[in-house]
Amino acid sequence: MSEIQSARAEILSRIRSTIDASRAGAAETWQAIPRNYRQRSTLTSSEKLALLEDRLQDYGAGVHHAESSQLASVIARILHQRNKKRILVPRDIPPTWLPVGFTFVPDENAAYEAIDACDGVLTGCLLAIASTGTLALCHEPGQGRRALTLIPDYHLCIVEGSAVVETVPEAIHLLESRKQHPITLISGPSATADIEMTRIQGVHGPRVLDVVFIS
Amino acid sequence: MTPVKECAAPDFPTAALPLLHDIQLRSNVRHATDVIQGKRFRVVSEMPDWQSLRETGQRTREHTLQYLDSYLEQFEERCTAAGGHVHWARDAAEANRIVVQMAQNAMGRAIKIKSMTTEEIGLNRALEAAGIQPIETDLAELIIQLGHDKPSHIVVPALHKNRQQIRELFAYAMGQPHLGDRPEDLTEAARLYLRQQFMHTPVAISGANFLIAETGGVCIVESEGNGRMCLTLPRTLITIAGIDKVIPNFRDLEVLLQLLPRSATGERMNPYNSLWTGVHPGDGPQEFHVVLLDNRRTEILRDPEARETLHCIRCGACQNACPVYRQTGGHAYSSVYAGPIGAILTPQLALMKEGQSLPYASSLCGACYEVCPVKINIPEVLIHLRGRVVNARPKYLRALDLEAIAMRGMQWVFLSKMRLQLAQRLGRVAQIPWIRRSGWIERLPGMLGGWTRTRDLRPLPPQSFREWFQKRSPLPTEVPHE
Numbered sequence: 043m044s045e046i047q048s049a050r051a052e053i054l055s056r057i058r059s060t061i062d063a064s065r066a067g068a069a070e071t072w073q074a075i076p077r078n079y080r081q082r083s084t085l086t087s088s089e090k091l092a093l094l095e096d097r098l099q100d101y102g103a104g105v106h107h108a109e110s111s112q113l114a115s116v117i118a119r120i121l122h123q124r125n126k127k128r129i130l131v132p133r134d135i136p137p138t139w140l141p142v143g144f145t146f147v148p149d150e151n152a153a154y155e156a157i158d159a160c161d162g163v164l165t166g167c168l169l170a171i172a173s174t175g176t177l178a179l180c181h182e183p184g185q186g187r188r189a190l191t192l193i194p195d196y197h198l199c200i201v202e203g204s205a206v207v208e209t210v211p212e213a214i215h216l217l218e219s220r221k222q223h224p225i226t227l228i229s230g231p232s233a234t235a236d237i238e239m240t241r242i243q244g245v246h247g248p249r250v251l252d253v254v255f256i257s
Numbered sequence: 258m259t260p261v262k263e264c265a266a267p268d269f270p271t272a273a274l275p276l277l278h279d280i281q282l283r284s285n286v287r288h289a290t291d292v293i294q295g296k297r298f299r300v301v302s303e304m305p306d307w308q309s310l311r312e313t314g315q316r317t318r319e320h321t322l323q324y325l326d327s328y329l330e331q332f333e334e335r336c337t338a339a340g341g342h343v344h345w346a347r348d349a350a351e352a353n354r355i356v357v358q359m360a361q362n363a364m365g366r367a368i369k370i371k372s373m374t375t376e377e378i379g380l381n382r383a384l385e386a387a388g389i390q391p392i393e394t395d396l397a398e399l400i401i402q403l404g405h406d407k408p409s410h411i412v413v414p415a416l417h418k419n420r421q422q423i424r425e426l427f428a429y430a431m432g433q434p435h436l437g438d439r440p441e442d443l444t445e446a447a448r449l450y451l452r453q454q455f456m457h458t459p460v461a462i463s464g465a466n467f468l469i470a471e472t473g474g475v476c477i478v479e480s481e482g483n484g485r486m487c488l489t490l491p492r493t494l495i496t497i498a499g500i501d502k503v504i505p506n507f508r509d510l511e512v513l514l515q516l517l518p519r520s521a522t523g524e525r526m527n528p529y530n531s532l533w534t535g536v537h538p539g540d541g542p543q544e545f546h547v548v549l550l551d552n553r554r555t556e557i558l559r560d561p562e563a564r565e566t567l568h569c570i571r572c573g574a575c576q577n578a579c580p581v582y583r584q585t586g587g588h589a590y591s592s593v594y595a596g597p598i599g600a601i602l603t604p605q606l607a608l609m610k611e612g613q614s615l616p617y618a619s620s621l622c623g624a625c626y627e628v629c630p631v632k633i634n635i636p637e638v639l640i641h642l643r644g645r646v647v648n649a650r651p652k653y654l655r656a657l658d659l660e661a662i663a664m665r666g667m668q669w670v671f672l673s674k675m676r677l678q679l680a681q682r683l684g685r686v687a688q689i690p691w692i693r694r695s696g697w698i699e700r701l702p703g704m705l706g707g708w709t710r711t712r713d714l715r716p717l718p719p720q721s722f723r724e725w726f727q728k729r730s731p732l733p734t735e736v737p738h739e
């Protein structure tokens with residue numbers, strides 16, 4: 043450990059030898075950094091939804107709409123179309139979301155193999171960013187731990203219409219209160235362009251992503 | 258493909274020469290850089306506030322270096338409070354020792370997320386020497402690893418390989434002789450090959466895109482989900498990051514997460530961004546280590562005119578834009594960092610002892626500066642480093658340097674109209690034996706041969722502009738001068 047201690051001391055002292063001793067406080071200097079980029083949306087909520095839909099489709103995600111009272115039946119239709127029967131859910135998912143006729147497996151600290159054996163996963167999310175087509179999960183109730191939305195080949199994610207923001211700064215602002223959580227930003231199904239820059243959808247994360255907006 | 262030597266790196270022109278004759282490689286590189294540039298241009302053009310974002314990005318990076326000591330200490334404190342362990346490493350050997358020691362109980366293997374920093378310190382070799390097999394999980398890195406190759410781009414490390422070449426590698430290494438060569442087939446093969454590794458390997462090693470001082474958190478930006486697998490499923494996660502990766506506050510992500518994906522892969526947002534802070538009970542690895550690596554970054558910090566090199570967020574945009582990189586690809590730089598950023602970073606990381614030819618591997622056209630999301634003035638740093646290369650030579654050698662003498666001669670010629678005209682006339686006569694039937698000069702003698710080694714040259718025209726101007730027929734009516 044003492045070697046590591048001395049490495050620490052040495053690196054820090056080398057840095058300090060380059061530093062202006064008369065510098066002002068870090069916090070106030072950081073505050074003074076100009077921020078002339080867009081930080082607020084100018085769109086109406088329906089424009090935001092339309093933009094988000096466009097971006098998600100651009101990534102190859104499926105987009106669906108539901109009235110909140112109709113959600114379970116919309117979910118049933120999507121799962122049926124995708125031919126998914128055994129669906130993993132976080133333990134605290136709202137029971138009203140779940141249609142009959144499918145097996146919903148609540149996550150009781152399931153082993154990775156058990157997660158892998160499911161056809162897909164159904165979760166909510168904290169918010170969505172329209173301009174980039176991004177879903178933000180901070181893995182609180184209703185969103186599951188991280189492995190849940192990672193191992194299965196199919197992810198169905200529910201987005202509240204009121205949780206859609208337009209810009210990245212608005213999203214980061216809302217995430218501030220959860221910045222100690224694990225956070226996963228998902229923009230479309232997993233993808234790669236490593237082979238001849240051809241975009242291939244679906245590598246290790248879910249290969250298919252469906253999103254339902256509820257109004 | 259010419260194998261790239263491990264040590265005793267050849268200088269840039271020497272290393273570039275065989276690559277310039279590799280037509281396949283050049284067309285692969287050209288295609289890949291064209292595609293990324295096109296995508297980048299589209300998604301950057303749709304941002305009305307792009308220049309403001311760049312401005313804030315640059316100011317944020319500059320600010321961070323001014324307070325680097327306190328941000329690193331803050332990161333260490335917060336990360337430790339959240340259950341992580343922070344280690345400091347002065348150089349590559351020290352970092353490798355720390356990682357190897359922590360990976361001892363790894364059951365002989367560790368999965369890895371693509372990380373240029375681990376390439377920089379040669380971690381894979383150190384792991385192998387300790388009997389731990391590193392398994393690269395990024396598709397491109399897997400291609401590199403299976404082909405015993407070297408990365409040639411910081412974002413798309415295998416862009417020099419095309420699908421047939423990748424198919425050959427995979428078919429052999431994965432024992433699948435009937436593998437197809439569509440990108441879909443190859444991706445599927447990698448998915449199946451790696452899935453078991455993800456679920457059963459107890460230790461993962463990653464780099465980091467950002468270390469957040471305010472929270473002690475780490476951010477990783479990726480596309481395939483291999484990163485999420487590595488940072489979520491194993492019991493132990495070890496992250497290695499240069500000390501330059503720290504950012505002050507969580508809020509800085511609102512700028513950097515806009516600049517990086519659009520610049521790197523030309524996407525509005527890359528498929529996955531993961532953030533975690535220390536250890537999260539019941540979710541993800543329950544043991545987490547961060548190794549903060551100096552490896553001469555503090556030396557770079559010491560040079561006020563070159564320290565902006567450390568602003569880099571490794572997006573690779575400068576590589577795609579660089580006319581030199583686009584011709585040679587990454588291997589000519591004999592370093593894990595290629596292209597314009599490599600040309601300034603590599604020689605400094607080597608204390609200007611190696612890679613001295615790299616600051617010259619540029620036409621100083623400024624394309625890199627224009628695309629850099631954090632506005633690093635790479636051409637200016639290149640010129641500054643050229644100065645350092647020259648000044649490092651002993652004075653008497655500098656006086657005898659042929660190039661310097663030739664330049665002084667040129668200066669003397671260019672300073673007088675008469676001397677220039679005389680030189681042009683002489684040149685026109687002297688070049689005659691070297692002009693080929695094609696009308697081009699393909700080879701020049703002596704020192705000038707360096708230019709024609711990889712390029713053809715147009716001969717001096719029979720008439721200079723000045724001569725043409727004097728001899729032209731006078732205008733119909735002379736306009737009197739005011």
Ligand code: SF4
Pocket residue numbers: 520568569570571572573574575576598625628629630631632633
């Ligand atoms: S120097 Fe700028 S453009 Fe080049 S990789 Fe770094 S951040 Fe990107």
